[in-house]
Amino acid sequence: MSREELGEDLETVKRQQAETRLRLNLANRHITTLYSQVQDLEVQFKTAIKHKKHSARYNLRQKLAVIMGLKIVYLNYCAAKSQELERINQTLERFTGRQEEAMDTDTNEEPNLSMLEM
Incomplete structure (x- = not known):
């Protein structure tokens, strides 16, 4: 394989x-939103x-079922994307x-100062 082909593949x-x-970050944001919606619906359901509102309970149960199903779909999608990202990182x-080394510093922390503390 030539150097040009290797560069294009990289x-x-x-x-x-x-x-x-x-895509993984977007799916995680959607999951967070769905979690908050589930919590809100659970409060409404309680x-x-x-107040013994049977018709409202039925509607809320239906909404909860749909949102919980969506949440499960997104969790499966995140698991698949995580595996794909791991495969890409190995490639x-x-x-x-x-190996790519992750920095253990905060975004506000200056990297030069963290090296001095070691």
Whole structure:
């Protein structure tokens, strides 16, 4: 494999990695939203039980069932995307010959100062 082909493959894998990360982050945001909706509906459902509103309880149960189903779909999607991202990262490691090291500093922390403390 020539150096040009290797460079093109590396760029393709990096593009796939960025796209997969973006999709995984979006799915995680959707899951967070769904969790908050479930909590809100559960509060409404308990209130409907307390006030003996049978028709409202039925509607709330239906909404809860739909949202819980969506949440399960998104959780499965996140698991699949996580596996795909792991596979892409392994492919990148093979291309680059080294592992990407994650920085253990905060975004507000200056990296030079963390090296001095060690």
